[in-house]
Amino acid sequence: MSVPIVRRSLHDELVTLLRNMIVAGELRPGSRIGESRLCARFGVSRTPLREALKVLSGEGLVRLVPNKGATVARFTHKEVEEAAPILGTLEALAGELACARIDKESLGRINSTHRQMVEHYRRGEKRPYAELKRTLHEAIVEAAGNKILSDTYNMLQARLSSLLISKSPPQWAAALEEQEQMLAALEAGDGAQFVQIARRHIRHRIEVMHMALDMLEARADARQSDREAAISRSPVTFDHDAITTTAGMDGGG
Numbered sequence: 001m002s003v004p005i006v007r008r009s010l011h012d013e014l015v016t017l018l019r020n021m022i023v024a025g026e027l028r029p030g031s032r033i034g035e036s037r038l039c040a041r042f043g044v045s046r047t048p049l050r051e052a053l054k055v056l057s058g059e060g061l062v063r064l065v066p067n068k069g070a071t072v073a074r075f076t077h078k079e080v081e082e083a084a085p086i087l088g089t090l091e092a093l094a095g096e097l098a099c100a101r102i103d104k105e106s107l108g109r110i111n112s113t114h115r116q117m118v119e120h121y122r123r124g125e126k127r128p129y130a131e132l133k134r135t136l137h138e139a140i141v142e143a144a145g146n147k148i149l150s151d152t153y154n155m156l157q158a159r160l161s162s163l164l165i166s167k168s169p170p171q172w173a174a175a176l177e178e179q180e181q182m183l184a185a186l187e188a189g190d191g192a193q194f195v196q197i198a199r200r201h202i203r204h205r206i207e208v209m210h211m212a213l214d215m216l217e218a219r220a221d222a223r224q225s226d227r228e229a230a231i232s233r234s235p236v237t238f239d240h241d242a243i244t245t246t247a248g249m250d251g252g253g
Helices: 005-022 035-042 046-058 077-101 105-123 126-143 147-164 169-188 191-233 241-253
Strands: 062-065 070-073
Touching: 005 046, 005 070, 005 147, 035 046, 070 169, 077 126, 077 147, 077 169, 077 191, 105 126, 105 169, 126 147, 126 241, 147 191, 169 191
Parallel strands: none
Antiparallel strands: 062 070
16 A cells, blocks of 8 residues: 655655664564565655665664665674663663653653553553553653653664564563563652662563574574575476587587
8 A cells, every 4th residue: 555755854754664664573674675665655766765774774773785775684692782781771871860850741641651551461462562662661761851862762772672572471571560660660759779670671671682583583594494495396497499409509510
């Protein structure tokens, strides 16, 4: 289905749309980004699309390979070990700052988001649960009132988001308990307690991200094995006319 974009800010619109597709998992890590399909979907030419991909490449969300196009960036285990603690530190700092300045209205919105999250948890709905969890953390970061902190956090969160969706229900329970403890600290204005819980929470999330990476790598290996098996099963055909012609030419020499 074609979804034309209003031309008021085509470049920014495309960047936002593509970023959201990556964050939501619609464009999966390691997958090739089909330019023709996206151009048709958004009703744009290749030029603004490629400009948007360059922006996302600068954010680390997309990898551009000469003569091969663009793919969604895929994290390695080493990169998770390097990036995830930074994300956790930013969340902890944001929570500590928010504890000192958050107002009742913002706290009410955060608690409302948390209640919706709990409902998705009870129904075992992975994706809406993960999306609301991301929204909740972003709201806490926003409540810190520090734009540089917020921009840095959102960029890193976007890069890691695909690895934070792959939780199984037992893992949700531990994450949800830590989340409730952080919200209690936020409501009490206890920045030190929030930091302590947030640091424990990120250690749990790092484990989840490593598990998600293992699953993604296993799927990629399985797809590669399937492709190789399909190639090995393909019948080899010969052009008998060409062989005959060549043989005649050789015989005449």
